[in-house]
Every structure is written in structure tokens, then in C-alpha cells.
Amino acid sequence: xxxxxxxxxxxxxxxxxxxxxxxxxxxxxxxxxxxxxxxxxxxxxxxxxxxxxxxxxxxxxxxxxxxxxxxxxxxxxxxxxxxxxxxxxxxxxxxxxxxxxxxxxxxxxxxxxxxxxxxxxxxxxxxxxxxxxxxxxxxxxxxxxxxxxxxxxxxxxxxxxxxxxxxxxxxxxxxxxxxxxxxxxxxxxxxxxxxxxxxxxxxxxxxxxxxxxxxxxxxxxxxxxxxxxxxxxxxxxxxxxxxxxxxxxxxxxxxxxxxxxxxxxxxxxxxxxxxxxxxxxxxxxxxxxxxxxxxxxxxxxxxxxxxxxxxxxxxxxxxxxxxxxxxxxxxxxxxxxxxxxxxxxxxxxxxxxxxxxxxxxxxxxxxxxxxxxxxxxxxxxxxxxxx
Numbered sequence: 001x002x003x004x005x006x007x008x009x010x011x012x013x014x015x016x017x018x019x020x021x022x023x024x025x026x027x028x029x030x031x032x033x034x035x036x037x038x039x040x041x042x043x044x045x046x047x048x049x050x051x052x053x054x055x056x057x058x059x060x061x062x063x064x065x066x067x068x069x070x071x072x073x074x075x076x077x078x079x080x081x082x083x084x085x086x087x088x089x090x091x092x093x094x095x096x097x098x099x100x101x102x103x104x105x106x107x108x109x110x111x112x113x114x115x116x117x118x119x120x121x122x123x124x125x126x127x128x129x130x131x132x133x134x135x136x137x138x139x140x141x142x143x144x145x146x147x148x149x150x151x152x153x154x155x156x157x158x159x160x161x162x163x164x165x166x167x168x169x170x171x172x173x174x175x176x177x178x179x180x181x182x183x184x185x186x187x188x189x190x191x192x193x194x195x196x197x198x199x200x201x202x203x204x205x206x207x208x209x210x211x212x213x214x215x216x217x218x219x220x221x222x223x224x225x226x227x228x229x230x231x232x233x234x235x236x237x238x239x240x241x242x243x244x245x246x247x248x249x250x251x252x253x254x255x256x257x258x259x260x261x262x263x264x265x266x267x268x269x270x271x272x273x274x275x276x277x278x279x280x281x282x283x284x285x286x287x288x289x290x291x292x293x294x295x296x297x298x299x300x301x302x303x304x305x306x307x308x309x310x311x312x313x314x315x316x317x318x319x320x321x322x323x324x325x326x327x328x329x330x331x332x333x334x335x336x337x338x339x340x341x342x343x344x345x346x347x348x349x350x351x352x353x354x355x356x357x358x359x360x361x362x363x364x365x366x367x368x369x370x371x372x373x374x375x376x377x378x379x380x381x382x383x384x385x386x387x
Contacts (some may be wrong), residue, residue: 001187003182005365006251013036019314024238026057027212028223045196046180048332049163050173052197054204057205057242058211061159064194065093068177069127071182071198072153074099077336078126082157083112084321084351085132085313090157091327100128100338102320108137109279110292110313114142121150124338130175131157132288133319134360139281140174147176151204155179155303162188163252165285173197173289177207182245187255187289187365190244193237195207211235219251233319259288264366266291270374273383290377291361298356300386305349305359310383314355319322322348 018038023029026039043055058064074080076098082090084103094101102125105116112130117189121128124160130138140156147154158164158172159181165171172195180195184186198204201245209216216227239244263286267277272292278292292313295301301312317323322345331343341347359382361375 002364003187003248003255004184006255010247010250011244014247015240018170018239018243021146024240026236026239027215027217030219030222037242038072038246039237040238042237042242042245042249047195047245048292049249049252050170051180052169052173052195053199054201056196056204056207057237057245058194059190059233059234059237061179061186062089062093063156064157064179064181065089065129065153066096066198067211067235068155068179068196068198069093069097069099069194069243070210071203071311072127072155072177074126077124077338079124079338080129080155081112081117081120081125082129083131083133085110085133085278085319085355086157086321086325086349087159087319088321088327089159090129090131091321091324094129095137095330097353099345100124100340101172101327102341103343104356105349106212108294109136109138110134110282110352110354111136111138111281112143114139117143118146121146121152125150125152127153127208129157132161132164134170134292135161135164135287136278136280136283137161137164137171137285140166140169140171144174151354153177158231159194159290160186161258162180162186164283164287167285169210171285176200182241182248187259187287188245188252189247190237190241193245194239203225203227239306240321256287259284259363260364262363262372263291265372266361266375266379270379270383273380274387275379275383276360286328289363291363292381293359293379294354295357295359295386301357301359304382304386306380307385308359310378310382311360312356313358313360314352316355320325320351320355320356322352 107113154175156175156178182193214232
């Protein structure tokens with residue numbers, strides 16, 4: 001799965017237009033650019049998909065997560081509850097804010113379990129970050145309710161699920177803030193970029209200033225004459241990324257339709273062979289980037305793996321905190337006035353019980369009938385060996 005699969009002449013034309021106009025910076029040069037702001041068009045297209053009042057394009061999904069946490073007011077020593085099954089950027093974003101990652105348990109969809117998150121809430125908890133992993137939504141009804149009950153912001157890490165939905169609402173646009181990613185391995189890509197969403201003006205304003213050196217953006221002033229809100233960083237995107245993003249979002253429905261059609265064939269074959277697909281809180285909203293079956297035991301999953309040549313998620317060093325030595329080394333230490341919990345593998349027993357039984361196949365947007373049939377055959381072979 002990579003968004004470059006669907007690159008074509010449209011992307012070339014969009015990039016060429018920016019280059020020919022010599023207007024690379026997203027801010028300033030208002031008189032010279034004749035009202036053309038591609039990064040703003042990218043944000044507007046993303047807002048239309050999520051229904052969010054505000055969208056801010058930034059330089060990566062990681063930057064989007066950091067900016068979101070800064071926007072909701074996470075400070076050094078605060079605690080942020082999240083999941084052990086995610087990409088390390090989720091944890092890095094929390095640490096970048098000098099906050100403490102607190103890892104909850106998984107539910108049977110392999111998402112952060114809301115009940116376990118509630119048990120971890122303390123006076124230091126300043127955000128809860130559910131992660132929508134491998135195409136599938138976390139239980140956002142429960143997380144929204146938790147946020148309201150405890151007055152804690154819910155920050156959706158929707159970096160893996162651009163275009164996914166939960167009960168008709170776009171993922172990333174349900175919590176107090178949400179983040180998308182457009183890196184080279186995502187369904188849609190512009191090279192590198194991310195997007196942050198919120199419905200709260202003050203949160204958006206803090207994020208907008210923070211992502212660009214604290215500048216207060218206004219078309220009434222040219223670049224360098226803006227006011228300052230405070231310190232920030234440089235997480236801007238360029239007009240090139242904005243132009244590519246506009247094209248990418250136009251292609252989203254077609255990309256999702258292709259992924260979903262492929263996944264449906266493989267899932268149906270797996271069910272016919274006696275396999276249980278990964279449960280979902282909302283199957284209709286799945287972005288279908290991955291096919292996951294849940295085997296009855298870890299031993300059965302290993303038999304399936306040996307026959308099918310696929311991955312067992314518990315082995316995934318990119319997406320399972322059990323494997324991250326840097327995280328383990330910061331455990332049980334004083335940290336900005338707080339003490340970090342242990343992050344050793346034995347603290348993730350429930351995650352291990354699910355992930356050790358989960359076998360996975362990644363999908364591409366464009367797959368030949370022969371490639372799909374090959375996966376179906378190995379799924380059937382794996383089921384025969386495992387069950």
C-alpha cells in the first residue's frame with residue numbers, strides 16, 4: 001500500500017503549476033500569487049471530508065500529533081493515555097511534549113480499550129489518544145463519552161486511516177483534535193505531510209501559530225510583518241505539497257473502493273475456510289488497507305504463518321511497543337515532576353494475548369486478479385494448517 005500507486009498526470013500538472021508560478025511558500029507574497037493558495041485548498045478539501053471547522057496542514061503525521069497535543073494544552077509532566085499497538089510516532093509525539101505516555105489495554109478489535117483507559121485516568125491526565133490502526137476505528141462513542149465525563153481532550157491518531165469513518169463520521173474529525181498522515185506508505189501521499197483537525201477556534205489558533213514559529217497569520221500583512229503569539233517550530237508544508245494534496249483527496253473514493261473490493265474477496269475466502277476476521281466497531285468505515293484474521297491460539301497463528309508466509313502482529317517491531325527499547329529505558333523514572341510507569345513487555349500481557357493470535361496481510365490499492373488469488377490460496381492453506 002502506497003499512495004504513489006495512483007500518481008499520474010494530474011500530480012505532474014499540479015506540481016508544474018506551482019513551479020511555473022514560482023510560488024513555493026504557503027505564506028506571504030499575497031500580491032504576486034493572484035489569490036492562489038494551494039495549501040489552503042488542501043485544508044479546505046480535508047475539512048469538507050471530515051466536517052471539521054478547522055484543518056491545518058503540517059509537515060508530517062508526527063508533526064500533526066505533536067501540534068494537536070500542544071493545541072489542547074499538554075505540558076511537561078502531564079500524562080497522555082494511549083495504546084501499545086501503534087506506530088512509534090504516537091509515543092514520540094507525547095515525549096516531544098515532555099509528557100508521560102501511559103499505555104492502556106487492547107480490546108478485541110486491537111484498538112485501545114476505553115474501559116482500561118478510564119482506569120488509568122489520574123489528576124495528571126491531560127489527553128487520551130486512541131489510535132485507529134490498520135484501517136479500523138477505535139470505539140469513538142466511548143472515548144467521546146470519557147472525554148466529556150472527565151473533561152479530558154480526546155486526540156485521535158487517525159494517521160493510518162485517511163478516509164475511514166465511524167458511524168458515518170470521518171475519523172480524525174470526531175475527537176477534540178485529530179491527525180492524518182500523508183507519508184509515502186499511506187493510502188494517499190504527497191511525499192511528506194500531515195493534517196490536524198479541530199472544531200475549536202482557540203485550539204486551532206494555538207496550533208496554527210505553533211506550527212510556524214509562533215507567527216499570527218494574516219493576509220493583511222506580508223511575510224515578516226506578522227505578529228507573534230509565542231514560540232513555535234517549523235512544521236509548515238509547501239505549496240507543492242498542498243497542490244499534490246488537492247489531487248490526492250480527489251482520488252480518495254476510488255482508492256478506498258479498490259481496497260475494499262480486494263479485502264472483501266479475501267475475507268470471504270477466509271470465512272469460508274473457517275477463519276475469524278478481526279472484529280470491528282464499524283465495518284463499513286474500514287479503509288481496508290490490511291486483512292487480519294484472529295486465530296484461536298498463538299500456536300495456531302504460528303502454524304498459519306508457517307503455511308501462509310504472512311506476519312503475526314506480535315512480531316511487528318514498528319507497531320508494537322513491546323519491542324521499543326528506548327521506551328523501556330525511560331520507564332519507572334522521574335520525568336518532569338512525574339514518575340513514568342513501567343513499559344516492560346510483561347506489562348502488555350493483554351496486548352500480547354491478542355496480537356500473538358493476529359495474522360496479517362497488507363494490501364495495495366492496485367492489485368491484479370492473480371495477486372489477489374495468490375493471497376486467497378495462502379489464506380486457505382494457512383487455515384488448513386492452523387485449524
